[in-house]
Amino acid sequence: MHLRLRHLCAAVAVILAAALLSPVTPATAATADRFGFAYVKDPTAPTWTPLPAAYQYGSWTPGLTATGGKVALGRFLVRFPNIGLGARGNAHVTAVARDGRFCELVRWYGSGTDEVVDVQCFRPGGTPADTPFTVLWTFSSGVLPAGVGAYASAQVTSNLLVQAYNSTGAPVTVATVGVGIYAVRLSGVGAPTGELSGNVQVTAQQPNAQPRRCKILRWGASNAEVVVYVACHDPGTGAAMNSDFTVSFHRERSVYASFGPPRYFGYLATPFAGPTNYSYPLGVGANGFGPTGIGTSIVKFPALHERHTTAQVTAIGDGPSYCTIQELWAQIGSDAVLPVACFANNGRLQDNQYSSTFSSSA
Structure with missing residues (x-):
């Protein structure tokens, strides 16, 4: 070190x-149906280069490897083997950079039996730039029993909720409350005591690979309902801007559910x-x-x-x-x-x- x-x-x-x-x-063991995570150390690697073994793992068959490669300036595809489900599920990405570079999701999709996550990264201001990053994709179904933690996720596209999951089986709703500001309500996932608990992650998504950033404006809890306010911005001007995004909440479970x-x-x-x-x-x-x-x-x-x-x-x-x-x-x-x-x-x-x-x- x-x-x-x-x-x-x-x-x-x-x-x-x-x-x-x-x-x-100890809680009753339960897992995401399919998931994968990886770290892209070299964002200039050609497709399909194996990604660092110590920082990748997934529900794929043992012996298979997550791979990836650069397809344009700042743009990188990550391929998770043998877990493909098309556009379903939820994804997150975080830049690994000390100079203000940042990353967003473009899309995720199935390719044969594999799942591919398309990531675009930028310099401050929004110019594309090759950037190391961490990435995950996960898909869950079914309902967990009480007392084993909770997980919920949502994908918002064009200000509409296009898919969501809640391990309690309760509703997930999204409302636009202002330009670039969204209220995501995750029913039933909070702590039984009603106090703020768990963890929230948010990632901007832009299907045309134009620069966007999204974050947590704030989040709170009322009984077991968790409300996350998501705020999105134009990285060029810093102004609030409507954007697609993904959001997830995990309590007493891993970030991949x-x-x-x-x-x-x-x-x-x-x-x-x-x-x-x-x-x-x-x-x-x-x-x-x-x-x-x-x-x-x-x-x-x-x-x-x-x-x-x-x-x-x-x-x-x-x-x-x-x-x-x-x-x-x-x-x-x-x-x-x-x-x-x-x-x-x-x-x-x-x-x-x-x-x-x-x-x-x-």
């Missing part, structure tokens, strides 16, 4: 030492506390974070770096600010250290709140 990251880890040692842990009751496996996953949202800071198997309050400079910070997920790993980050708050994974997370023993960078619309570092999530394959 880089010496600099060792120094960054010390910044949160005190926070971690004070973290309040609570016991976790599965549990048992994985038995090592966690999430943390920086403006909040309590069960928005959660780890399995360590419980509520196990993860720590701390600033390392203007616009930069690290999140430490103790005991969660097991086998293949992935992470996603989404900014929270007003305005066109956004967040990325600053560089690939580090492993210290079994701990994962995730560096996060946040930016103003012009790509300059800026302090900002964010929602982060980390999952393993095991």
Whole structure:
């Protein structure tokens, strides 16, 4: 691990030492029907180059490999083998860059028996740029019993809900409340106590590969209903702009909806506390974070770096600010250290709140 990251880890040692842990009751194992995640380290690789083995995993047949390749400036296709379901499911992407580059979804689709996720990345302002990124795709069906966590997702296209999933079987609805602002209601997925819990991720989607960014404006809970306000912006001007997007919520489950496996996953949202800071198997309050400079910070997920790993980050708050994974997370023993960078619309570092999530394959 880089010496600099060792120094960054010390910044949160005190926070971690004070973290309040609570016991976790093992849940009944249940998984997404199909899923895959990967990390694109070299965004200039030709199709179909195998992607880094330590950062890819999926429900495909053992021995198969996720591959990918550049098809245009800033544009990259990721192929998940033998799990194809066409345009169904949900996807997310996060840039891995310290200079303000960002990424969006273009589309996902079936190719033979495989699932392909089409990603476009940009420099600040919206010029296409080759960029490393993390990506996931997942599809779920059926209803989970109470007491085993919850997962819900939605895809919004042309201001309309085109597909959704809710592990409780309850409704998912979307309403436009202003230019570029959407209220996504996920019924039944919240904590039984009614307190804010779980983790939210949002990704802009643009089928013509024009630059867009979407984020969490805010989210709240009323009894077991979770309401996520999504805000989207034009990266050129920073103005609010209608956009397609994907959104997902996971509580006491991984970001790709599965549990048992994985038995090592966690999430943390920086403006909040309590069960928005959660780890399995360590419980509520196990993860720590701390600033390392203007616009930069690290999140430490103790005991969660097991086998293949992935992470996603989404900014929270007003305005066109956004967040990325600053560089690939580090492993210290079994701990994962995730560096996060946040930016103003012009790509300059800026302090900002964010929602982060980390999952393993095991």
